[in-house]
Amino acid sequence: MATNDRIYLSPPHMGGSELGFVHQAFESNFIAPLGPQLAEFEAGCSRLTGHAHCVAVSSGTAAIHLGLRLLGVGPGDVVVASTLTFIGSISPATFLGADLHFVDCDAATWTMDPALLADAVAAIRAQGRRVAAVVPTDLYGQCADYDALLAVCDPLDVPLFVDAAESVGATYKGRHAGCRGVASAYSFNGNKIITTGGGGLLSSDDKAFITEARRLSQQARDPAPHYEHTTIGYNYRMSNVAAAIGLGQLAMLETFVARRRGIFDWYREALSHLPGVSFMPEAAYGQGNRWLTVMLLDEAAFGAAPEDVRLALEAENIESRPVWKPMHLQPVFRDVPCTGGQVSEDLFLRGLCLPSGTALTEADLTRVARVISGMAGRERKR
Template sequence: MSSPDVGELEEHAVLAAMRSGWIAPLGPDVDAFETEIADRVGVSHGIALSSGTAALHLALLTLGATRGDVVVTSTMTFAATTNAIMYTGAEPHFVDCLPHTGNMDPELLRRALVRLQEQGRRVAAVVPVDLLGKAVDYTQILSIAQEFNVPVLSDAAESLGAKHRGKPVGSFGAASVFSFNGNKIMTTSGGGMLMTDDEEFANHVRYLATQARQPVIHYEHLDVGYNYRMSNLLAALGRAQLERLDEMIAKRRKLRDEYKNLFASMPGIRVFGSEHDDEDNVWLTAISINESVTGFGPKDLALALARNNIESRPIWKPMHLQPVFSQYEGEISGVAEQLFKTHLTLPSGSALSQRQREFVYDKISEFIGAQK
């Protein structure tokens, strides 16, 4: 689906880090990686962490999320977003999405904040999620959150390299979070980063991420801390990946364009979110299948691809439908559930060779041709 795209540059970077002797967590590559990502995004501070989930967790703690609070978030996302909310003791309140992007619906966000205000609930944060590399409408979401005096934490785990109205993702809200998991647009194997312009916020995250150690010669702790820092070796890998980020985005965009061409003559199928996608990082490409037109659904195509050892999957199952989170409330319109039923994510990685891509296109065309 989206395997790591690594080569000699990454190999040399990790080997150089090993030979430097900085094997233990932290080191010069961590410092440089934080600076380079912050410069890329245009913020003052980056904190390299063990995962995007860890970054979400520490950001929510720094925003003061705790038991009894509510965090308003997207229902169309991976479970990590909601898991991080649960770690703090706060409750999620889910907001459904827009049909053409899968991103948080601003009007439903407003409705959620009105309802929670009327209930007297404290909303610790709004956490919108950039779906499949497309930025949410930060202009509207930040404006609405500001009306209710609620901070915004951007879950940009999937969207490094994307923009909203010319401004890079990672630079919106009180803080933003990236993921460098193995399937992301660039990887550090496992890892993530928190971005912010707020020095006090950044310092508190660093403090919590290093076991909340006090600056004394012995080990002294006034708070519960976490072992959430990134290792120097993984940061070296990330620095090499960052050098190639634009190249990898360009490869994924070429793949997206090839999918558009493939499906242009196939009634009932369209590339999801492909309208106005010039600012996306095109992390993953999904398609919408109108079964009443095609005569087949996403599951049928997925089974045909699987028989040829081609991976595909539905887009995220909405969080309000997950058994572990089903008891929590939200502003649900039914759009996310419909997208889950009708959309399929296709192989999208920049590591795919031309031969592999053509094999995927051929098998898709064979299947669709056989349905006529």
């Protein structure tokens, strides 16, 4: 039966066991902030990421903030970051008083271009400034080329801190996303491939790094019977109830990745024959989680612009979204230098993120594809 129910871009999808873990949290009365479900969730995340230690926090942005602070980022420093990303990857550097320098992606992976990174770092150092960290974004569930980026960073003793917010469940050379950074940040926001309602994770093999991150995430309380503070911390800790949801979601991750990849393959098979349509490539060094399926449109060949397609989808109660607007084009960062920029600008102009939720049915996908197909050649038909 035909339906016009709203099709969302990437809504939460419960696997079935989440409520049982939440009931356990309620029955134990460990509601917030800490409890056994949180400890179990962190242990599961360590097994997943391959990092020996991790701390679950309130958001991916909080994880990046904590990580940059513990890397010693401060006023006068420069943090080099991907320009094609979400602002939560960037804003924590400004919280700490550091300056930013953006780097474009390469067309083959849509992630930070190692050659342009080398140019950016050389230019910054030539000014006598310190590069305190490099923060590449794993875009739409595809890992950056960590080894190529480390070839630039390691000789200069610059830490690589991976923004893996979008890449939970993805792999790089057989290991989990974020594996090669000195630390990595992940997101469990409501629109991510797995969710805790809202939440994030900071992981590392450095025990002292994570121990201090955990302390800072809990208002930096020192060990004492009273409340003793020798530094300023944050209210960033994930609640036990949120972690309980995460336990159920972790159990579904492999299934969800397979489904997202299947949705990508469905769209590609259904739409690639249309003129001017292509899709985000997959890097040879890993397997993306295909968090979002991203379609590119050549307006001249297709006969309609991505914004025309987005509006047509919205008219049918279907949510879609442009590709991230590059950070160097954002008004708030208008004075921030960027090395390169043309690739990300082109992707922003031509890209459209399609509904990718794991609960989508074939009928839902067919609704989306029908609208897009109907837009092909629209200008020529007029």
